[in-house]
Amino acid sequence: MLNISGLSTSYGSIQAIKGIDIDVPEGSIVSLIGANGAGKTTTMKSLVGLLKPQAGEIKFLGQEIRGLAPHKIVNLGMSLVPEGRNILAGMTVLENLEMGAYQRKDKEVQKDFEKVFKRFPILEERKQQLGGTLSGGQQQMLAIGRALMARPKLLLLDEPSMGLAPLVVADIFNVIREINQEGTTILLVEQNVRQALKIANYAYVLETGKIVLHGKADEVAKNPRVMEAYLGGAKAGV
């Protein structure tokens, strides 16, 4: 569904990602893992057009999308749940969701509100509350709900577990799995490597702007280097 090859993005003279290749097959969950500063968020922002990559190809559903404006990429069916959630704090929960459907002109938006509320009942309870007054976990749910309102074929999640309590993290990962089972392909960026590898089909390990390892998620999880660097040593196991 998404084929990235040779993608490079720089901030000024500093090259943050250096020619990476990633394949996201339709219907799968692909995890992109790596330490701080590895270039994970840069990769996500480059994919949706928020950053302009210098080189490489991004093929989404067979179409080259590198250099397209973000709103056009959203129209094609790729939505990003940004790192840190970026809730519109001054707008209500309902308004935040409405903004997610901004580009849509079809008549099924109402149906999708119901779908989101069914998935996240807490959002329905709080739909008139301002986005900024929600807790971290609720804001993350709202951010995911908002991205789903655009009816994406591919959902990009940038660190959905950031700053959340372990129980809430488990909830969020369950939701991600459900969304995937209902037919949405997912590209996930995570620092919570254990969880990310558990739900993913494929995994890519990013280190200082380069893909150093990739393969089926369970194989990546067994790799001694990954165990050492991200999973607390070989003894910890998975």
Next chain:
Amino acid sequence: MAILLNQYYLQIAVFVMVNAILGVSIYLTLSTGQLSLGNAGFMSIGAYTCAILTVKAGLPVYLAIPLGGVAASFISIIIGFPALRLTGIYLAIATLGFGEVVRVIVLNLKITNGALGISGIPTLGTKIGKILSSFGMSKFGGFSAQQVSTLLVLVILLLVLAFLIFFCIRLNRSRVGRAFAAIKADESAAEAMGINTTYYKLLAFALGALIAGIAGGLSAHLTFFIGPKDFAYHRTVEILLYAVLGGSDLVIGPIVGALILTLLPEVLRSASNYRLMIYGALLVTMMAFRPQGLISEETVRYWKGKLGRGSKQ
């Protein structure tokens, strides 16, 4: 009543109206969170276009004023494309530079009459006076013809302002207004949600310029004379201060700001030399204690809640 309607008070009321319209223009540019200091430049373009059209080309005023606005808006789109890639303080400096460029161009062009400015612009008041006297009316129950025509000008300005307020309120509830609000709240989130931020930022910028241009055209036809100094740096700051004092959350904010800041120097006239000091102190106090401006969304919510409870009891 006749004493209240003296020429001095009427003139101040007219200035309040024009400044309130300028307040709406800065509100519109600020509604996408862009700090533009170019509104005096757009006002200048509007004023000069309009004055040249009426004085030199003999166009009627009611056509020239909208055309002035359109000219300002057109220029804003041209400079908006490169300028709106900038944000925050950088955009402010770029647009400030733009205002200076306009001033220097106006100062050096022949058609704008350089530093001398354009004088002999037919004022709206005298135009209306002429129309009235052509109907053979010169006395109106104790009011002079001059008073009546200035009053009519005031009514026209009030209608323009009322229309603009109505327009802004409708805009806020529309799709476009939602996009503006989202961009103001979080530009990268808005972009990620699929809002064409460039388009909406440019639209807000051009709308602000259009209204500034119209205000410029109006002011040219109210004061008989315009010169490059009328639209210099201090004018820009003044327009921005309307929003700083009144608040830029709601359209009524900059209008209240314009009202207060236009009346204040007149009220303080008795304090003579201390006038500007008091003016400055007021603004510093405002920024320290109420940085969001006099009227914010919370203010409205607070009073609505209070009045709502009051009526129930």
